[in-house]
Amino acid sequence: MENKVPMLEIENLHASVGGNAIIKGINLVVNEGEVHAIMGPNGSGKSTLALVLAGHPAYEVTEGSVRYDGQDLLELAPEERARKGVFLAFQYPVEIRGITNAYFLRFALNAIRAEQGIEELDTIDFLDVLKEKLEIIGWDESMMNRPVNDGFSGGEKKRNEILQMAILEPRLAVLDETDSGLDIDALKTVAAAVNKLRKPDNATIVVTHYQRMLNYIEPDFVHVLADGRIVKSGGKDLALELEEKGYDWLAPEVAAV
Amino acid sequence: MSKSSTAETRYVDQFKQFSANGGKSAPAWLKELREDAIGRFENLGFPTTRDEEWRFTSVKDIVAQQYELATKRELPSLDVAAVAVSPGDSHRIILVNGKFVAGPAPESLPDGVAIHSLGRAFESHGELVRLHLAKYSCERENVFAALNAAFITDGVFVFVPPEIVLDRPIEIIYVSTSNRPMVCHPRCLVIAGRGAKAVIIENFTALEGSEYFTNAVSEVVLDANADIGLYRIQREATNAHHVATTQIYQSRDSRFALTTVAFGAALARHDIQVVLDGEGAECSLRGVYSIRGSQHTDHHTVIDHAKPHCNSFEHLNGVMDDSSRGVFNGRIIVRKGAQKTDAKQNNGNLLLTESARADSQPQLEIYADDVRCTHGATLGPLDQQSLFYLESRGIGEADAKRLLTYGFGAEVFTAVPDSALRERLNKLLKDHLGAANAK
Ligand SMILES: Nc1ncnc2c1ncn2[C@@H]1O[C@H](COP(=O)(O)OP(=O)(O)OP(=O)(O)O)[C@@H](O)[C@H]1O
Ligand SMILES: [Mg+2]
Numbered sequence: 001m002e003n004k005v006p007m008l009e010i011e012n013l014h015a016s017v018g019g020n021a022i023i024k025g026i027n028l029v030v031n032e033g034e035v036h037a038i039m040g041p042n043g044s045g046k047s048t049l050a051l052v053l054a055g056h057p058a059y060e061v062t063e064g065s066v067r068y069d070g071q072d073l074l075e076l077a078p079e080e081r082a083r084k085g086v087f088l089a090f091q092y093p094v095e096i097r098g099i100t101n102a103y104f105l106r107f108a109l110n111a112i113r114a115e116q117g118i119e120e121l122d123t124i125d126f127l128d129v130l131k132e133k134l135e136i137i138g139w140d141e142s143m144m145n146r147p148v149n150d151g152f153s154g155g156e157k158k159r160n161e162i163l164q165m166a167i168l169e170p171r172l173a174v175l176d177e178t179d180s181g182l183d184i185d186a187l188k189t190v191a192a193a194v195n196k197l198r199k200p201d202n203a204t205i206v207v208t209h210y211q212r213m214l215n216y217i218e219p220d221f222v223h224v225l226a227d228g229r230i231v232k233s234g235g236k237d238l239a240l241e242l243e244e245k246g247y248d249w250l251a252p253e254v255a256a257v
Numbered sequence: 258m259s260k261s262s263t264a265e266t267r268y269v270d271q272f273k274q275f276s277a278n279g280g281k282s283a284p285a286w287l288k289e290l291r292e293d294a295i296g297r298f299e300n301l302g303f304p305t306t307r308d309e310e311w312r313f314t315s316v317k318d319i320v321a322q323q324y325e326l327a328t329k330r331e332l333p334s335l336d337v338a339a340v341a342v343s344p345g346d347s348h349r350i351i352l353v354n355g356k357f358v359a360g361p362a363p364e365s366l367p368d369g370v371a372i373h374s375l376g377r378a379f380e381s382h383g384e385l386v387r388l389h390l391a392k393y394s395c396e397r398e399n400v401f402a403a404l405n406a407a408f409i410t411d412g413v414f415v416f417v418p419p420e421i422v423l424d425r426p427i428e429i430i431y432v433s434t435s436n437r438p439m440v441c442h443p444r445c446l447v448i449a450g451r452g453a454k455a456v457i458i459e460n461f462t463a464l465e466g467s468e469y470f471t472n473a474v475s476e477v478v479l480d481a482n483a484d485i486g487l488y489r490i491q492r493e494a495t496n497a498h499h500v501a502t503t504q505i506y507q508s509r510d511s512r513f514a515l516t517t518v519a520f521g522a523a524l525a526r527h528d529i530q531v532v533l534d535g536e537g538a539e540c541s542l543r544g545v546y547s548i549r550g551s552q553h554t555d556h557h558t559v560i561d562h563a564k565p566h567c568n569s570f571e572h573l574n575g576v577m578d579d580s581s582r583g584v585f586n587g588r589i590i591v592r593k594g595a596q597k598t599d600a601k602q603n604n605g606n607l608l609l610t611e612s613a614r615a616d617s618q619p620q621l622e623i624y625a626d627d628v629r630c631t632h633g634a635t636l637g638p639l640d641q642q643s644l645f646y647l648e649s650r651g652i653g654e655a656d657a658k659r660l661l662t663y664g665f666g667a668e669v670f671t672a673v674p675d676s677a678l679r680e681r682l683n684k685l686l687k688d689h690l691g692a693a694n695a696k
Binding site: 054055056057058077078079081082083087088090093094095096097098099104107108111112115147164168 | 640641642643645646647648649650651652653654656657660661663664665666667668669670671
């Protein structure tokens, strides 16, 4: 048996937004090298969990703990989490007008490099990094001089999230419905990029509604989230089963959602 | 009006002095124009906040100050390269306290192009100047423009003859150097012939931070199919006062694009007036104002769609920090018969503190029925979702805020066609906001 190194340990996590309890006791351990898929009906709390992990200030953790590499993740500011390798590909990426993609990406990469004690990249050196990463997601440089996500199609925004992931090389990547809005070719490219970025010592959480994505990014575990709790966990076959039967068969409380 | 009557009298006395001395050698028509203007100034008097056009902007500090009229003509030691916005090979003009002190060598200009002092133009282009000078600016209603006209001696004259395309920009650097309260009335007249094309930069800056008052008027006249890009950078000293009118007159199929940047002055008021007086004319006004401390910046724009089939586009964004206040008033007039007008207006206001303030007023006056006019205004703090997005990528809160603030301004410049100038404007903004951060 190989030695499992826990990276993320979520224990009895409760979180609320605007006074409404959304996450109601989640337990989940993600070890190095693993891919976990999280599925579940609309409004079950998948994005809330993802945003809590990234440190969104609107979401309040009311109970429980999250440890990341043995450290208390919840006490870190969002940017500190990112600098330590936590990355969230947003379900709804934000448009930042007036800032070009290239400028933003270099700024972010340099912030992370500074944390790691690596020297900052100037525009020219960054361009080399950028070119290499653009290739992974099949883009040319023209997208880089456009403002971040401004006027991007839904699919382009998702691809841009993966580009950011490719550049920032996170240790823990949470992909929140990155597959939604992608056509089949784009999905293949994005999935291939995610697979290419996998390393034995990083981990990925894939939030999705569709088995389709999981054909390309094969999960080690599949969890079903319903009403703020994980109501079922299993191997990759669980996703197939969900695709076939939906969520209703799982538990009375899920059916009630 | 009676309250400030002493102030008006002071300027009228100054005018009499000026007419007998520095202004003596002018052609008769100009003397007449000035007399006319000072008369109108006296009649109108300085505005108060009871005047609709000045509701949010009080000029009482200007009225109260006893400014001396700038008369000296001298070239200070000035690092032009550091102040200039355009590349080194541009045609540069320097005005010091409103007086023309240096311009490009005539032999460096294409045939027929004139870039020199307005004073010289009274002789070299007398008829042309007489035809256009002070003919468009709304001096009838605009007391500061009238005051400026009363003191016209020199200033800048640019003439681009028909079908001439200037491949290098013209940069006019207006420098204030005074170390005591002083008023100057810089004047600029640009005439673009049929199909002529040029890029012009007006760059207002100061060597010393005294309480001077700049009262500037620029007029740009575009003949049919002419194309003028005007950039205007206002970085006056932070305790100076800056009142200005930019008046544009467009003939058919002409294109005019203004990009303004306003960072300076304790009090800045800029009136931008465009008359689209020929079918197919097109204009765009873009601007960024970014102020802090107790600065006050007011933009009043009027776009007059006098003829059918004209397009106008307007986008001004203001960043207000500390307890500064930004004012925007955007008036769009669509005259009777100006069908197929397409006018878009947008004013964004970013309030970085609780005590910063912004007033934004669209004013649509539409007398035609087949037109498209849209306007929008936003007002508020930095967007929290955007802030979180940047932070989630490892960017610290202070940097993220600065980046977003910068983006809010830079967004306006995205459409600036000349990439070198766009980069220059972006850098000005970056440096300006960086300085704010370091305070
Ligand atoms: N900022 C917020 N304010 C109020 N309610 C919120 C907020 N964010 C999420 N919610 C609510 O929390 C619940 C869970 O939302 P969440 O976005 O986490 O669901 P999800 O599982 O990601 O759904 P989907 O599959 O549609 O993306 C929903 O009822 C949602 O309306
Ligand atoms: Mg979601």
